[in-house]
Every structure is written in structure tokens, then in C-alpha cells.
Amino acid sequence: MLDAFEILTTSGIVLWRKEYAPVSSNVINSLINDVFIEQRGQKSSDGGSNPAYRKDKYTLRWTSAKDVGLIFVVVYQSLLHLSWVDNLLRAVRALFTKQYATELKKPHLTNIDSKDFDPTFDALVRKLDTGSTRRPSEPDSDAGVIELTPPSSTVSAGEEGADEDDAPPPLPGAPQFKKPAIPQRQKQESAIVDDTTSADITPVPTPDASRPSTPAQAPSHLLTAKAGPGKASRRARKANTSAFATSAPASSGDERPSSRAKGGKASVKQKRRWDANGVATEGDDDAVLDYSAVTSDPADGEGELDVDDVKAEDMGSRTGKGQFVLKDLDDEVDAILASSKATSTTSTSQTPSDPSGLLNTATSKITGLFRNVVGGKTLSKADLQQPLAQMQSHLLEKNVAREAAERLTTSVETDLLHHKTASFTSIDKTIRESMAKALTRILTPTSSLDLLRNITSTIEGPTARPYVISIVGVNGVGKSTSLSKIAYFLLQNKFRVLVVAGDTFRSGAVEQLRVHVRNLSELSRRENVGTVELFEKGYGKDAATVARDAVTHATNAGKGEMLYDVVLIDTAGRRHNDTRLMSSLTKFGQLANPDKIFMVGEALVGTDSVAQARNFAKEFVDTKGQLRNHGVGMDGFIISKCDTVGDMVGTLVSMVHATGIPVVFLGVGQHYGDLRGLNVGWAVDKLMK
Amino acid sequence: MAGQSTLESWLTWAFSPSISAILVTLIISLLSPILIHFYLYRKAQSKELPSFLLLGPSGAGKTSLLTLFANGTSSKTHTSQTPSSALCALPSTIRSTSDRYRSENDTSSQPQFLLLDTPGHGKLRHHALASLTTSTALKGLIYVVDSAALSSSAGLTGAAEYLYDILLLLQKRHTGAKTSKDPQALPVMIAANKQDVFSSLPTQMVKTKLEEEIARVRATRSKGLMDSGVGMEDAGEEEREWLGEYGAEAFGFGQMEEHGVEVVVVGGSVRGEGGEKGDVEGWWGWVGENL
Ligand SMILES: Nc1nc2c(ncn2[C@@H]2O[C@H](COP(=O)(O)OP(=O)(O)OP(=O)(O)O)[C@@H](O)[C@H]2O)c(=O)[nH]1
Ligand SMILES: [Mg+2]
Numbered sequence: 001m002l003d004a005f006e007i008l009t010t011s012g013i014v015l016w017r018k019e020y021a022p023v024s025s026n027v028i029n030s031l032i033n034d035v036f037i038e039q040r041g042q043k044s045s046d047g048g049s050n051p052a053y054r055k056d057k058y059t060l061r062w063t064s065a066k067d068v069g070l071i072f073v074v075v076y077q078s079l080l081h082l083s084w085v086d087n088l089l090r091a092v093r094a095l096f097t098k099q100y101a102t103e104l105k106k107p108h109l110t111n112i113d114s115k116d117f118d119p120t121f122d123a124l125v126r127k128l129d130t131g132s133t134r135r136p137s138e139p140d141s142d143a144g145v146i147e148l149t150p151p152s153s154t155v156s157a158g159e160e161g162a163d164e165d166d167a168p169p170p171l172p173g174a175p176q177f178k179k180p181a182i183p184q185r186q187k188q189e190s191a192i193v194d195d196t197t198s199a200d201i202t203p204v205p206t207p208d209a210s211r212p213s214t215p216a217q218a219p220s221h222l223l224t225a226k227a228g229p230g231k232a233s234r235r236a237r238k239a240n241t242s243a244f245a246t247s248a249p250a251s252s253g254d255e256r257p258s259s260r261a262k263g264g265k266a267s268v269k270q271k272r273r274w275d276a277n278g279v280a281t282e283g284d285d286d287a288v289l290d291y292s293a294v295t296s297d298p299a300d301g302e303g304e305l306d307v308d309d310v311k312a313e314d315m316g317s318r319t320g321k322g323q324f325v326l327k328d329l330d331d332e333v334d335a336i337l338a339s340s341k342a343t344s345t346t347s348t349s350q351t352p353s354d355p356s357g358l359l360n361t362a363t364s365k366i367t368g369l370f371r372n373v374v375g376g377k378t379l380s381k382a383d384l385q386q387p388l389a390q391m392q393s394h395l396l397e398k399n400v401a402r403e404a405a406e407r408l409t410t411s412v413e414t415d416l417l418h419h420k421t422a423s424f425t426s427i428d429k430t431i432r433e434s435m436a437k438a439l440t441r442i443l444t445p446t447s448s449l450d451l452l453r454n455i456t457s458t459i460e461g462p463t464a465r466p467y468v469i470s471i472v473g474v475n476g477v478g479k480s481t482s483l484s485k486i487a488y489f490l491l492q493n494k495f496r497v498l499v500v501a502g503d504t505f506r507s508g509a510v511e512q513l514r515v516h517v518r519n520l521s522e523l524s525r526r527e528n529v530g531t532v533e534l535f536e537k538g539y540g541k542d543a544a545t546v547a548r549d550a551v552t553h554a555t556n557a558g559k560g561e562m563l564y565d566v567v568l569i570d571t572a573g574r575r576h577n578d579t580r581l582m583s584s585l586t587k588f589g590q591l592a593n594p595d596k597i598f599m600v601g602e603a604l605v606g607t608d609s610v611a612q613a614r615n616f617a618k619e620f621v622d623t624k625g626q627l628r629n630h631g632v633g634m635d636g637f638i639i640s641k642c643d644t645v646g647d648m649v650g651t652l653v654s655m656v657h658a659t660g661i662p663v664v665f666l667g668v669g670q671h672y673g674d675l676r677g678l679n680v681g682w683a684v685d686k687l688m689k
Numbered sequence: 690m691a692g693q694s695t696l697e698s699w700l701t702w703a704f705s706p707s708i709s710a711i712l713v714t715l716i717i718s719l720l721s722p723i724l725i726h727f728y729l730y731r732k733a734q735s736k737e738l739p740s741f742l743l744l745g746p747s748g749a750g751k752t753s754l755l756t757l758f759a760n761g762t763s764s765k766t767h768t769s770q771t772p773s774s775a776l777c778a779l780p781s782t783i784r785s786t787s788d789r790y791r792s793e794n795d796t797s798s799q800p801q802f803l804l805l806d807t808p809g810h811g812k813l814r815h816h817a818l819a820s821l822t823t824s825t826a827l828k829g830l831i832y833v834v835d836s837a838a839l840s841s842s843a844g845l846t847g848a849a850e851y852l853y854d855i856l857l858l859l860q861k862r863h864t865g866a867k868t869s870k871d872p873q874a875l876p877v878m879i880a881a882n883k884q885d886v887f888s889s890l891p892t893q894m895v896k897t898k899l900e901e902e903i904a905r906v907r908a909t910r911s912k913g914l915m916d917s918g919v920g921m922e923d924a925g926e927e928e929r930e931w932l933g934e935y936g937a938e939a940f941g942f943g944q945m946e947e948h949g950v951e952v953v954v955v956g957g958s959v960r961g962e963g964g965e966k967g968d969v970e971g972w973w974g975w976v977g978e979n980l
Contacts, residue, residue, distance in 0.1 A: 011773030011806060014765040025767060029748075032768040037810050068772065108803075110759040110775045324859040446811040448850065452909040457842075493912050544974070573975075642917070666917050677916035 001059065001082065001129065002073040005121070007096060008034075009109065011069070016096070018121060019544040023075050027055050031073065039411070040660060054078060063089040065097050066105040067418040072096070084128045090296065091124050091333045127333065173194055180275045303305050351518065378420050379427065384413055387431050398687050399603075400612045400650030406659040408438050441651060443680045445662035449636060451596075452493060457596065459495075459565045466554040470502070470547070470592060471638070472585065473600035475573035478640035478667060480509070482600050484516040485572050486638075486665070488672035490566050491520060491530035498564040500550040501536035502543045502588075505572040510536050513570060520672065533564070543571060544584070549590035563650055569594065576615035585619040589628065596630065596635040598664065603645045610658040613637070617659050629661075636664030643668045647686045652678070726930065730840040732804045739980055740774075744817050744855060745833035747809035748881040755806040758968065763959050769808040779806050781976040800980055802828070812852070821858065829876045829979045831972070832941060835855050836889035836956070838883045839898055849902035852879070853910070856903075856945060856952075857932045863949040864929065874949035878975045885958040885967065892956030896942070899954075904940035907932050920935050956966035 006028060032054050034040050044253045053060045059080075061071040072093050074085050099560040103112050218603065258505040270589060289405045323325055388409045395405040412434045421430045458467045469486070474565050480503075487497050499517050503509035517534040535550040547569050569592060574581040589597065599616050601609045616635030627633045637655055645651075692728040703710055729754040743916040747768055754759060757777035779799045805824065807817035821827070833851055838844035859875055890898065933944030942952035955975055956969040 004948065006767075008767055009773070010769070010771040012757060012766045013773070014767065017765065026767070029768045032770065034808070036770055037768070037812055087744030108759070108774050108776045110756050110773070111764060146841070202921075440815050441812050444812045444815070448811070450846075450850070450906075452913060453905070454845070456909070489914060521951065591789055665914070668846040675914055677914045682917050 002074060002076050002085070002125070003086075004073075004482070006073050006075075007069050007092070007114075008073070009069050010064075010071065013110060014053055015070070015112045016117050016121075017117070023058070027058055027060065027075060028073055030055050030070075031060050036071075038439070038660065039442075040412050059091060061085055063093055063600055065093050068097055070097065070104070077125065084130045088128050091120065091128065093412055095120055095124070095332065124333065136283070142437045177452045183267055191500055218485050225437055226573050267456060296668055308345065314318045343408055371449045378418060379416050379430075380580060381389050381413075383415060383427055384416060384431070387428055388413055391435055395650065395653075395687070397648070399605050399645070399648040399652040399654075400657070401611065401654035401686070404650075408435065408442075408653075411438050432688060433477060436688055438440040439653060439687055440685045442656055443663065443678070443683055444665075448664070449662075449664050454595070455490075455566060456493065459562070464562065466498070466551065466562055466564050467565050468551055468569065468573060468592065468596040469596045469598065470569035470588075471598050471600060472571050472616055472634075473573060475506075477573070477600045479573060480516060480570055481510055482598075482638045482640055482665070482667055482675070483513075484520060485672055485675040487516075487532055487665065488523070488569075491524040491525075496530055496532045496563070497532040498550060498554050498567045499532060500547060500569040501533050501534065502569045503572040504537070504539050504541045504543055507539065509570075509572070510538070523672070544591040546590040547588060553590060566625040576612040580606040582619055583616060584617045585616070585623060588621045590623055597633075598636050599634050599661075600640055601651065603639050603642045603649060603651045603666075605645065605648060607651070609651050610654045613659045613661070617661060632660045634659075636662055639663055640665060640667035642666045643674075648689050649683055652683055653687065694723065712812070714812070733978060738776075738801065738803050739828045740805055740806045740819055740824055741828055741976060741979075742807065742817070742824065742830050742835060744807060744851070745809050745828055745880075746835070746838075746844075746851055747811075748838070749809060749833040749835045750959050751809060751833045753808050754831075754882070754969075754972075755804050755966070756879070757959050760806055761936050765858045767808065768810060770810075770818060772805060772807045774803050776804045777802055778975060779977055783973045800974070802980055806966060809851075817855075818858070821855075821937065825873060825948075829878065830859075830879050831880050833880045834895065834899070836892075837883050837885050837886040839890050840888065845898060845902050846906070848941075849899055849906050853932060857930070858948045858952060860945065860948040861929065874951070876951040876953070876979055877945075878972065879952065879954040880972055881954055881956040883958055884956045884961070885960055885962045891925050892954055895956070896954040899939050900942060903959050904938070907940060912947075915932065 001020070003021045003054060004017065004019045005196070006014055006016045008028075019478065035051075035053055052422070057078055058075050059074050059078045060073055062071055064655075070093075072089050076085065076209075090203055094464045096114075098116065099117065099120070100112055103109070105363050135399060275276075295442045389574060391412070392405050392409045395408065396402060412431060415434050416430060417439070419430075421427060455467045458465060470484075471479050471483045483499070487499060490497050499513060501510045501513050503513075513536070514534055517532055520532050524532060535546075535553060537546045537549070551567055554567045556563045571585075571588065573580070576582065599613065601607075601612060618627070620628045620633045622628060637652075639652055639655075642649065655661070656663060663678045665676055668674045668676050703714075711785065717837045745751055752773075753763045755773070755775050756766070758777045777799045781799055805820050807820060808814070810816075812934040821830075832855065834848045834852075835844070839848060856877070859877070863874065874979050879895070879899070881890075883889050884892070923931050933940050933948075942954070945947060953975065955971040957969050957971050959969065961967045
């Protein structure tokens with residue numbers, strides 16, 4: 001069914017994992033890279049169910065516990081449709097964060113001894129696994145795990161307790177006294193279906209572990225004459241066990257036998273327990289799959305032998321830890337699932353401490369204000385709402401597109417919700433810091449572009465060829481100017497540059513480029529750097545063909561030395577909503593096959609730069625129908641006219657956010673030298689000012 | 690009004706030569722320095738744990754190394770998104786320099802230190818730079834590289850560029866700090882990890898490859914575009930932007946010494962062949978020397 005389940009920290013350490021089949025760690029790594037870091041492909045709102053991510057033949061679903069920095073990932077084959085894994089994720093999240101609450105809070109967390117979690121997890125899977133095709137309430141999947149046992153009957157039943165009823169298919173035991181069990185079972189089934197809390201569903205720990213506890217249940221209603229006296233006592237013990245187990249949420253396989261043994265000795269205790277439970281009516285019985293009384297026997301014996309001496313402390317420590325009982329676990333799971341149904345996911349552990357309820361009283365309001373200044377406040381949605389709205393309008397003022405601003409504020413909100421502010425840090429400051437981080441992450445390219453390095457390695461060596469760069473964009477954004485600036489920069493580095501007039505459309509475009517080339521040529525002659533030439537075929541020709549011819553010309557048509565190192569292709573400006581012209585870009589991209597395609601966008605306020613960027617990016621598909629540059633289309637943005645907008649550099653963010661394409665150059669003035677690389681810190685400062 | 694009069698009466702009492710006033714004054718004046726001392730002392734102590742910072746490209750093995758140093762065994766890991774820290778103690782076989790004269794048999798308290806892990810992903814390196822500038826009591830940097838990945842040109846360039854950025858930052862910090870109180874020379878260990886992998890480059894090779902590549906990075910960076918953060922006035926300060934010996938064609942880690950940065954390359958592996966323990970003695974040794 002599942003291939004793997006992992007619980008890892010945001011710092012990358014796997015705290016607990018279960019692998020059913022070997023899964024390469026690349027699978028989860030790419031989930032982290034694509035979804036968490038690059039934040040790609042999450043545009044659909046994640047209402048309710050956890051989003052899915054596909055990699056190779058796997059589907060991954062995940063959920064996270066932000067307050068403790070954990071991520072829960074489940075991996076399974078894409079062929080299967082496992083609707084229940086959402087419930088599993090939610091339940092595991094709630095139980096794991098509760099069970100290891102203290103450990104998770106410790107600073108310098110690098111490791112948790114989480115072996116104990118295995119049985120809990122197995123129990124959960126067993127409880128929740130409805131298969132990919134089976135109906136949820138089918139007897140052998142769900143009901144098998146679950147049984148109601150009237151407390152009163154327990155002891156006596158324990159005596160004779162034979163094998164359980166039909167429920168557990170593996171143990172076709174001897175379903176003799178079924179009657180009492182059946183109605184209850186039905187009750188439970190219905191309960192499960194409703195996801196209500198009442199059902200006593202006891203997740204069964206790992207198969208071996210489950211065996212001992214099984215009898216506890218079986219005794220209750222299933223009376224079989226099989227058991228001899230010796231057996232009876234074992235049963236009793238088992239009953240006990242389950243009672244104890246109740247107090248030890250995560251008892252591992254070996255602990256269990258010990259408690260069992262104990263039970264055998266202190267039969268009185270046992271009884272007391274049951275009584276107590278009796279008050280809570282059905283609560284006590286641990287529903288269990290009775291896989292086999294028979295198989296458990298040998299294990300039982302061993303358990304007794306080894307464990308007798310250990311019991312005492314065992315017991316103590318368990319009760320000390322207390323409370324978290326198998327039965328509770330059951331209720332809890334149901335509660336978790338129910339609550340997550342009602343309000344999309346609130347983990348049980350968080351519910352009680354919800355500050356919004358407390359804040360109603362005057363005193364806590366005052367402390368709230370105080371904490372706001374001093375720090376140490378746990379942030380609720382209400383606390384964040386207003387400052388976030390402010391932050392959003394601040395971003396809008398900086399010319400960040402609404403869509404991007406909303407995404408950013410949402411990501412800050414999820415980042416900070418249930419987060420405790422540091423001491424002497426106000427909410428505002430916390431939000432600003434988080435926002436600065438989000439902006440930095442968006443603007444920083446995954447790998448930095450070293451254009452000179454790329455060019456040098458392309459034009460050298462046995463497979464040397466000219467490096468081809470083309471520039472696209474809508475009309476009037478400064479394509480030719482930006483191209484000339486790049487040409488100037490390359491000339492300074494002593495490359496031989498061929499400028500191609502690919503705008504065969506707008507009259508005057510070729511002349512404009514010719515002027516630029518003449519100026520550049522003059523400049524570089526004076527400074528004794530590289531050389532530059534214009535390649536043009538007049539107007540009316542197909543731009544893609546011109547570009548291809550230019551590249552051939554630069555390689556000297558294959559005979560001898562290359563004539564140029566870099567080919568810079570200008571293209572016709574086009575409205576991004578002009579479908580006919582836009583689609584010719586695809587052919588251009590395939591024919592000229594540039595090493596880099598840069599799009600020029602304006603930093604000016606009020607331009608629909610996001611729509612432009614999206615429409616351009618989607619035209620650059622290769623012959624196989626794949627978008628260029630790892631599926632983002634283009635290689636970088638050149639943002640022109642940055643000198644005219646002051647601090648309002650929001651366009652940078654909007655364009656990168658919409659496309660995932662990095663900003664590589666900024667145009668900052670009218671001179672050839674006014675081209676800059678992007679300094680992310682600088683941009684973030686301006687945006688946060 | 691009422692407030693003022695109470696204040697007045699308090700003042701009158703405080704300045705009166707009555708025994709109780711003198712006593713209260715005495716108690717306050719005696720207690721306050723003690724309290725302040727405790728306050729400051731505790732603050733200082735909690736901060737003072739020496740720390741080492743783990744840096745390096747993604748997938749190099751930083752987090753694995755952190756778990757190994759902290760727990761004695763390395764956990765399974767995935768790409769990190771956030772920095773983390775771990776409390777580590779020097780193993781008893783390693784002596785820190787300050788501890789050298791302690792008796793061999795005195796293993797009572799091995800010195801402790803903090804190990805800070807940072808994400809290596811290109812978009813998340815600001816965490817590393819932040820820890821580099823904010824961490825007090827930083828004793829050294831551990832730059833982890835995957836010795837096997839260095840044989841591909843992309844892997845080599847990635848590792849060299851990040852290392853170049855770090856070294857340049859340290860160099861600037863050193864030159865800039867001359868005047869202020871603490872130039873704080875930080876040693877750097879390049880941990881050539883994954884020596885257990887058969888395709889990995891040997892330690893010496895890791896060193897030369899990185900040096901050659903940094904020389905190339907340095908050459909193109911010096912010719913590259915200025916970035917938008919640089920004002921016109923600091924243009925022309927080319928010398929400050931040049932890593933190592935100014936104008937030199939080749940780069941060697943030795944050139945960093947005059948800038949107060951001592952770089953060593955030490956091989957090792959977090960994982961061992963066939964599931965056995967890796968080889969981290971050399972790294973522990975370096976940590977011990979610099980603690
Ligand atoms: N063979 C081998 N594999 C190693 C060694 N050290 C680490 N690895 C593996 O390398 C992978 C990446 O290790 P991490 O520690 O997560 O890398 P990281 O440097 O923290 O990466 P980021 O968190 O992305 O920056 C893991 O799968 C490790 O198992 C080693 O010495 N030998
Ligand atoms: Mg890591």
C-alpha cells in the first residue's frame with residue numbers, strides 16, 4: 001500500500017520513518033525543493049485535503065506542524081488511489097506532536113528516540129486503511145480492528161475467552177458465541193463511518209504486540225470453550241495488559257509483555273481497573289484484532305519469563321506517563337478526524353490553548369498588549385490579521401502585484417501562525433522579518449547566473465560555438481537599449497559580438513540598432529576592447545530565419561574559425577495578447593535555439609508586467625513540447641527603467657513570483673554602462689522601507 | 690494631587706535619618722549589585738558556548754555531519770529548509786588546545802560546543818550569511834563539500850562559487866575590522882566529505898580543483914557587472930573585491946592567510962563503506978584544535 005512514511009524536521013533531519021519498500025531519498029528531496037523552497041505548482045488553493053505532489057512513479061502527500069517545525073510525508077505509488085492517507089497524515093501529526101511534545105520543544109533537537117512510535121503508527125494504519133477499493137466499513141478492514149466489550153463481561157469472559165469471532169479473518173478461530181458481539185460491532189461500524197468519537201477503536205500495535213492485547217477483548221464477549229484453566233489465567237493477564245497498555249500510549253513491543261506478566265500477578269489491580277472503566281461504559285475495552293490466541297501462546301510464555309523482574313518499574317513509569325491510553329488514542333483519532341472535517345484541521349493539542357478564547361478577559365487582554373511589546377506572545381489569526389493587511393497594502397504601494405502580495409502575506413501568515421514571538425520583539429517586527437525572508441527567498445535565484453563563465457566555456461574547447469542570446473518583450477520597454485547595454489558589457493570583456501536585427505517588422509527598428517552598433521563600435525575601438533557588427537536582412541523577412549542565418553554566419557558556416565563569440569538577437573516587440581505574433585516566438589525559439597532568452601520588462605508602475613511575463617514564458621516550448629529552462633520558459637528578466645521608480649521596485653517581485661524566472665539584470669540609466677546585476681538585499685531593503 | 694502628596698511623604702521618609710530608612714537604603718545598595726551580577730553573569734554564560742558553523746552546497750552532508758557529531762550516529766536526512774543547531778561534546782580521544790595539559794585520565798568534562806547547520810540550497814543561503822554575522826563566539830567555519838560531486842563541472846562550480854562568496858566575506862570582514870576592537874580571525878576547514886564513495890576525489894585533488902575553480906570564479910567576478918546594491922562611490926575599489934593576493938593569476942588557499950583566514954582541507958566521510966562508521970577523526974581533530 002504505502003511505500004514510506006517519514007516525519008522530518010524543517011532542518012532536514014528525519015525523526016521517524018517507516019519504509020515498506022525502498023524509496024530513493026531524492027523523491028522527498030524534490031518535494032522539498034519544488035514545493036517548500038521554490039514554492040512551485042501550488043497555485044490551487046489547498047482547501048481541506050492535503051495537496052499531492054508527483055515524482056517519478058510516486059505520489060507524495062504531506063502535512064506540516066508549523067509550531068514544532070515538522071513535516072509529515074507519505075509516499076505511495078501513483079497507481080493507487082488512497083483516499084485515507086489524508087486522515088492518516090492528520091492523525092499521525094496530532095499523535096506524534098502530542099506524544100513527543102516535550103522532546104520537540106527542546107532546543108538543539110537532533111534526534112528523538114521514536115521507536116515507540118512504531119506501534120502507534122501501525123495501529124493507525126490498521127485503523128484507517130480502507131484500502132484503495134474496499135468500502136470503509138468492510139468487516140475485515142475496520143471492524144476487525146474494532147470491538148466493543150462491555151466491561152462487566154470482561155473478567156468472566158477472560159476465563160473462557162477463546163478466540164474471537166469471525167471478525168479477524170486471519171484467525172478463523174472459533175466464532176461460537178457471536179451474538180453479544182454483533183450488535184456492538186454494528187454500532188461501531190456506524191460510528192466509524194460518521195467519524196464520531198464514541199467508538200472504541202483500539203489501534204493494534206505491531207502484529208506481535210497486538211496479540212497479547214487481543215485476548216483482552218476477546219474475553220469480553222467472545223466465549224469459546226477452547227481455553228483450559230492455564231489459558232484462562234493468561235487471558236486474565238492479557239486483559240490486564242490491555243488495561244495497562246491503555247496508560248502507555250507508545251509502549252513498544254518489549255514493554256508489553258512485561259506488563260502482561262504483571263497483570264498475571266496482580267489480578268486485583270486488574271479488576272479495579274475495569275471497574276473504573278466501567279463507569280465510562282464501553283470505554284475500557286480495547287478493541288483488538290484477535291489474530292490468534294494460539295500463535296500468541298509461545299510469545300506469551302517468553303514474555304512472562306523474561307519480564308517478571310522488570311515489571312515493577314515498568315508499571316511505575318507507565319502510570320507516570322499515564323493518560324495516553326490505547327483507548328484514548330482511539331477516541332483521539334476520531335476526534336482529530338472529526339475536528340479536521342469540521343474546521344479544516346486543528347490538531348487536538350492546539351485546541352485547548354487557543355488564545356482567542358482566553359483573550360476575552362480583561363486581564364489577558366492587558367497581558368496580550370504587554371506581550372505584543374515585550375514578545376513571547378503566541379500569534380493567533382486575529383493578532384496577525386491587521387498587521388498583515390497593513391503589510392499587504394505596503395507591498396501594493398511598492399507596486400507589487402496584488403496576486404503576489406496576497407501570496408506573500410499568506411505565506412507569512414502560515415509561517416507565523418501559532419508561532420511565539422521572540423522576547424522584546426513586537427508582532428510588527430516579527431512580521432517584517434518574516435516578510436523580508438519570504439522576499440529574499442523569492443528573489444534569490446536557485447543558481448546564480450555567471451554569464452561570462454557560461455560564454456567562455458561555450459566558445460572554448462573542441463565543441464566551440466558562438467553563444468546565442470536573444471531578447472524579447474512588448475513594444476517600447478527598452479529591448480534594443482538593454483541589448484546594447486549587454487553588448488557593451490560583453491565588449492568590455494573583449495568578446496566579438498554580432499548584433500542581429502531580428503525586428504523585421506517595425507519601421508526604423510533596424511536603423512535604431514545600426515546607430516547603437518556604430519556607437520558601440522566607436523567606443524570599443526577607442527578603448528581597444530572587443531568588436532561588434534550588425535547583421536541585418538532588412539524588413540519583412542521571417543525573424544526566425546534571419547536569426548538562424550545569423551548564427552550560421554557567426555560560426556563562419558562551419559569552415560574554420562568562428563567569426564563571433566556572442567550573437568545577440570533583437571526581436572520585434574509584440575503585445576503579449578496578440579496571439580498571432582506571440583506564437584511565432586515558439587518557432588523562433590526552436591530555430592534560433594538561443595542559449596539564453598531574456599525578457600525585458602519595465603519597472604514602471606501600472607504596467608501589466610505579470611500578464612506579459614506569463615504569456616511570453618509559455619511560448620518557449622521546445623520541439624518535445626517542454627518549456628525551456630526546466631519548465632519555466634525563459635532564462636531571466638531584465639528590468640528596465642529601475643532608476644525612474646525609486647523604491648517602488650515591486651515589479652521584480654511580481655514577475656519572479658508569477659513565473660519562477662529570476663531577474664538577472666537591471667537597467668538603471670541612459671548610458672551603456674547602466675546595467676546592473678540584481679542585489680537581493682538591496683531590493684528587499686527598498687521593498688521593506 | 691494625591692499622588693504627589695504620597696510621593697512627597699515617601700521622599701521625606703527616605704531622607705529622614707530614621708533607622709528603617711537607613712536599613713532599607715543599605716539593603717537596596719547591597720543587593721542591587723549582586724542581582725545585577727547574577728543577571729549579567731547568567732546572560733553572558735548562556736551565550737558563551739563556542740560554536741562552529743556548517744556551510745556548503747546542498748547535499749554535501751552538513752546535516753548528516755551535525756547528527757553524527759551530536760548523537761554519535763548519523764540520522765537519515767533530507768534537504769534542509771531552516772538552520773538548526775546541536776550541542777556537541779568533544780570525544781574523549783580528542784583534546785582541545787586549551788585542555789592540552791589536563792591529565793590523560795581526566796575525562797570528567799569534555800568541552801562542549803554548538804554546531805550550527807545551515808541550508809545549502811541557493812535560495813536559502815541568507816540563513817548562513819546571517820549566522821555568520823550574528824553568531825557570537827564563532828570559533829570556525831566548516832565548509833562541507835561532496836568530493837564525488839566535484840568531478841562534474843556543475844558541482845565544482847557550485848561548490849567553488851559558494852566558497853568564494855564566504856571567503857570574500859571573511860576577507861572583507863578582516864580588512865574592515867582592523868580598526869574596530871575585534872578582527873576575529875576565523876579558521877575555515879574544508880571537509881572533503883563522502884570519501885567512502887568510490888568516485889570521490891582524493892583530498893589533495895579536492896583542494897587543487899577548488900583552488901583552480903576559485904581562480905576562475907574570481908576572474909569572471911572581477912569582470913562581471915556591478916550589482917545594484919553598489920553605489921557609484923565604491924566603484925573602483927577593485928582591490929577590496931579581489932579575493933586573496935591582488936592581481937595574482939592563480940589562487941591558493943594560502944593567499945587567505947594574510948587576510949586572517951586559515952584554510953585547511955581535511956578528508957573524511959560521515960557514512961562508511963557498507964554501513965560501518967565513517968571517518969571523522971580528522972574533523973574532530975580540527976575542531977579540538979580550534980575550540
Ligand atoms: N556515501 C556517503 N553519503 C553521505 C555522506 N555524508 C552524507 N551523505 C549523504 O548525503 C545526502 C545529503 O546529506 P545532508 O546531510 O542532508 O546534506 P546537507 O549538506 O545537509 O544538504 P542541505 O541540507 O540541502 O544543505 C544524504 O543522503 C546523506 O546520507 C558520506 O560520508 N558518504
Ligand atoms: Mg541539511
